Amino acid sequence: MPEEDVGRIYGDVGVGQFKVALTTPVERGEYIVVEDDTHHRVLCQLSQLERKSDPGAERTLEHIAPGNGIHLADALFGKANVVGFRENGIVAVPQLPFKPGTEVHRADESLIADVMGLRENGKTGAYVGLLRGHSLRVELDINQLVQRHLSVLAKTGGGKSYLVGVLLEEFMKHDVTCIIIDPHGEYGSLRFKSDKMRNAERYGVEARGFRDKILEFSPDTTLNRDAKPLTFSLRNLDARELLTFMGSTNVRGYVAPLKGIIEAAAQANAEYTLKDLIRIAHARAAEDGNPTFESLAEKLEYLEETKLLAPVGTSLHELVVQGKMTIVNLRGVAPDVQELVVTRILSTFFEQRKRGKIPPLFLVIEEAHNFCPQQGQAMSSRILKTVASEGRKFGLGLCIVSQRPARVDKNVLSQCATQLILQVTNPLDVRAIAQSIEGLTDGMTDMIQGLPVGTCLVSGAGFHTPLFCDVRTRASRHGGESVNVIPT
Ligand SMILES: Nc1ncnc2c1ncn2[C@@H]1O[C@H](COP(=O)(O)OP(=O)(O)O)[C@@H](O)[C@H]1O
Ligand SMILES: [Mg+2]
Known part of the structure; x- marks a missing residue:
């Protein structure tokens, strides 16, 4: 194996989980590779790390892997999960536990890409960022996103709107028709080039505004001057x-x-x-x-x-234009009127999409807990549930964005096959997320609570197991900047 030797397996070894004594520091969440009895190179992921002071561990290691140079004072001890190996296109896992004492290596990018299913999707790929700490592109298949719905969840300030902006840039580049319900008037800034790019070179992103792709409507054009009037x-x-x-x-x-x-x-x-x-x-x-x-x-x-x-409201054909993004800016609009606007717009889209009168489209609902709450009823709850459960049949994709996953209607949230999770700390929200994601390990649940801004967990979207992604920098301006009381 050409990859860097980073440690040895020790202790009790399970089929899906095992412990590693690391001679070289490896970050939590990083990929490692272990060869099994049948010489498959098995991709694994480090999920937890600790330092030990129990001299028994050192003695055990000396016993199973003599002369390995592991000393308690320097070593890190980790838990790792088996991801698997790809054989005939399918990801399989070893049937027997690895042997204690087996070498553990850092996984190289081609192995990670192969096992995880990180492909460049060309025409249908939405490029959202890079695999955390690597240079592998994370692309989400746009057709799949639209057909199987998506949720973007994180606490306030966790980077949801920034990430949704990244997605919308990709959708606009691919001429996907999108509608965004924008309660804070944050998304009009997608018209302009970013003046605050971060690591643009690492991500390979060039500043770009999307003025020619954007339509904006608002019930309040006195406050929202860039918008055309939205009337009924x-x-x-x-x-x-x-x-x-x-x-x-x-x-x-x-x-x-x-x-x-x-x-x-x-x-x-x-x-x-x-x-x-x-x-x-x-x-x-x-x-x-x-x-x-x-x-x-x-x-x-x-x-x-x-x-x-x-007398005659905004026509559907002004609102939905093939290949354009429509912002429904609800800034300054009373909450009950917002619900009403959402209800009417969504009901119309759903009916007209059924009849093929408007193009397939992708609908983003920001602050979704207000429009389809788990407790109580919003006027818009019913149509959102309908779109969540039936929209896919008619080419109506849904993206649910919320800072309170526990407060979003479970019927709606459970329909989202792809989840993009940024930092979440509220225990109820963490639990709601952990329950809804398949293949989430305890280590990942811990990591969600400590994610830095700009890193997200991607689950679904055709990947074999959930993965961490450094969200790429925006090409266009982000409109949801935090406001300082005291200028810095
Ligand atoms: N991927 C990222 N790269 C750089 N800055 C980011 C990133 N994600 C978020 N931020 C910054 O963090 C702040 C909060 O992000 P935002 O998306 O508005 O949060 P949320 O919508 O979850 O409340 C913003 O000021 C934004 O500039
Ligand atoms: Mg936001």
Whole structure:
């Protein structure tokens, strides 16, 4: 074996797990290789490290591997997991434990790439970064991402939006139609070249803005000046929906009176406007003195000011354009109106996609815990569950982004076959993640809690076992920079 000799196997050896005494420091998470009884070079991964003070360990080592030069004071002791070896294209694992005393070597990149399934996917690959500490590209197959959904999870400040930006850059490069629900107005910055690239050479990334690829819409164009107005057709809304647009959570007493107003307006003029509804509400208030009508008139006047409704709303074909990315900027929009916007947009996409009226597309939902919470109900919960479970059939891919995985509807999260996990520390969230990822070892769960910003765990996406990836630098500007109270 040409690879660097780093230590010996010792102690009790299991089929999938074993202990290594390291003569050369190797980082946790790093790949090592061990030859088994049948001369297969088996890829393994170091998952835990410790230093020992038990002299028994040194004596045992001297016994099983005499003259190995391991001294307790210098040695590191690690636990490692078997990943496997590739034979006839399939990853297999040895049926017997390795022998204590067997040499452990650092794995070379070709072996890692081969066993892990790190391929350059050419036309369909989204390049998200490099295998941690290596120069192997981590590419996610875009077709698979869209067909099998994706989640991006980490605590606040963990680097979710940055990573989603990387993904969106790749999707734009590949002319994938994308829609992003952007509650903080962070993604418009993808138009501009990055002025803060990090290790651009290592990642092989050149600064680039995506101005020509981006469309942006917002219900509030006073605050979000780069966006075109996102409006909804008044005449497509029933009384209940209209009340939600007015921010009425307590709709009970209002539904029937508003329904009456809409019917009257529609009878008088099929092309009624909000002004007509306001006029009728005032007239009815004057007629029968019921305060509900006065209150409705006020709400409708407020609604008119929001400019959320128009006689003819934004058309679907303005919103979804083949090969472009559409940002739905919800900055400054009240939470219940955000839910409503998401519900209406997603429902329309789903229906129109079923009929093939819009191209296959990739939908990113930032702050997903607000739109499909595990506890309680958001108006948008139902359509999100539908898209999560049925979207793939119709070429509607979903990316769920959240800082509180434990608070995202499990039905939605469990549909995401690929997971990109950055640092997570909240124990409930760690548990939610550990339960949802196949092949996650205890060592990896520990590592998730201590990941540096910019490193993510990739699970699924056609890789044999979860792997750690240094997220590549952005070509375009990141819009979610943390803001200092005191300038540095
Ligand atoms: N891969 C990365 N490389 C460099 N800086 C990063 C990376 N990921 C995140 N950051 C920085 O960390 C901060 C938080 O990242 P962000 O993506 O906005 O977090 P989140 O969306 O999870 O709250 C930002 O200031 C960003 O510049
Ligand atoms: Mg963010």
